[in-house]
Amino acid sequence: MDNFLTGREKQIVRSGDTSQKIQCAKPSLAGSVSQRACVFCGSRVVLYPISDALHVIHGPIGCAAYTWDIRGALSSGPELHRNSFSTDLHEKEVVFGGETKLYESLSELIDRYKPKAAFVYSTCLVGVIGDDMEAVCRRVSKEKQLTIIPVQSPGYSGTKKDGYKVACEALATLVGTSDREIPKISINILGDFNIAGELWLLQEYYRKMGIYINATITGDGRVDDIRNAHKAGLNVVQCSGSMMYLAKIMKEKYGQPFMKVSYFGVEDMSDALYGVAKFFKEKELMENASLLIKEEFARIMPVIRMYKEKLQGKKAAIYVGGSFKAISLIKALRLIGVQTVVVGSQTGTPEDYALIQELCDEGTIIVDDSNPIELSQFVKEKKADIFIGGVKERPIAYKLGLGFCDHNHERKEGLAGYEGMLNFAKEIYATAMSPVWQFTR
C-alpha cells in the first residue's frame, strides 16, 4: 500500500477478506493527521444544542472559534447556545493562571444572559497550566445560585470519543434533579442534535403514534427537561457513539431501559418506530406505527424508484464520525442504486465494522480513523463518483473532482426520517450527475 503509514495496516480491511479483523477504538497514530477532532470538540458538539444553557470555553480564543456554532442545531426557543463565549487566555494567564478571568467572565455572563445552567469547558491550555476550574465553578454557583457544570475536556487528553464520554458525565449530573410527573408511555430522544430541524420530524412521527416525548438530548434541548429525563419509560438512542454512555449511566442509576436506533434510511427509520412500539407492548401503538409507515412508503417510494433508475451503477465513498451511521448510509445508498466502495469512520466499534463487512460487496475498503492521504488513494482506486462525509472530507472530494454530500453537523438539509431519505436521494442525484465533474477528471 503506497504512501500508507507503517502501523496503520490493521485499521484497513477489504470486505470478503476473512484473514484479518479490523483494529479500531485506539489512539490515532502519531503523524497520521487523523480526521478525528479533539476531546474538547467532542464534548462541545454533544452539549452545544442545549439552547438555554450558557456555554463558556476556558481557553485561548482559537478553541472557541473552532467550535463556534459547530452544529446546525436548531432551537424552537432560546438561542443562547449559538454564542461562543471564551475567557480568551493569553500569555499573562499562562504565567499567573486564568482562574480570576474565568470567575469574572462567568459572573458577568450569568448576570447578563440569565441562563438555566452553565457548562464550562477546559481546553489544552487549561489542562497544562492547571487552573482549578471546579473550584471557580463551585464559587460562582454558590454566589449566583445556578447549576454550573465543569466539563473536563483538555483537547490532548484522548480522542473526540473521550469528549463524548465527558459530555455524558456532565449531562448525568443534571439528570434526576427534577421530579415532574409525565405520561407512562414516554421516551427521551438521545443522540439527535436537531440538525436542519430533523428532530422535529422525528417528534412528529412519535407523537402520531401516541408517544409522549420527555427530553430531547441534546437537540433543541432544555435544561429543565434534561433534569427530568429519568422519568421517561425508554431512552431511544441514536448516534450511539456519543450517547450510549449516558444511556448506560441512566440504566444503572434509574433502571431506565434503552434502545439503539438509527433514523437514516427508510429501513432503519421504520425499524426504530416499530421497535419503540413493540417495547411498550400496546396494540394501538403498533397499529399507529404501521399506518404511518405505510403512508410514508406510499408517498416517497415512487420518487425513490425514479432516482434509483438514474443512479444505477454509481459508486460512493463514505467517511463519517460513527460507524453506526455508516451502516444506515450503506443501506440507504443501496435503496437508490448506489454501491458503497469505500467506508470508514473516526470512532467505529468492532461490532459495527463486522456488520459493515457483511453488508458490503466484496472488495469494499473498510477503514478506521483514516487520514486525507489514505482517503484520497482509496477514492481514486475504487473510482468513486461521490463522497459522503463532513467538513473535513469536503475538500478531499472537491480536490479529486467528485461530488460531495454533507452528512455531518454543518448540513442545511434534514436527512433523517422519510422526508430525509427523499432529500438524501435528491442531493446524491444532483451532485453525482452534475455535468461539472466532466471538466475536473
Ligand code: SF4
Ligand atoms: S482544546 Fe486543544 S486540540 Fe482542542 S481546539 Fe483547543 S487547542 Fe486545539
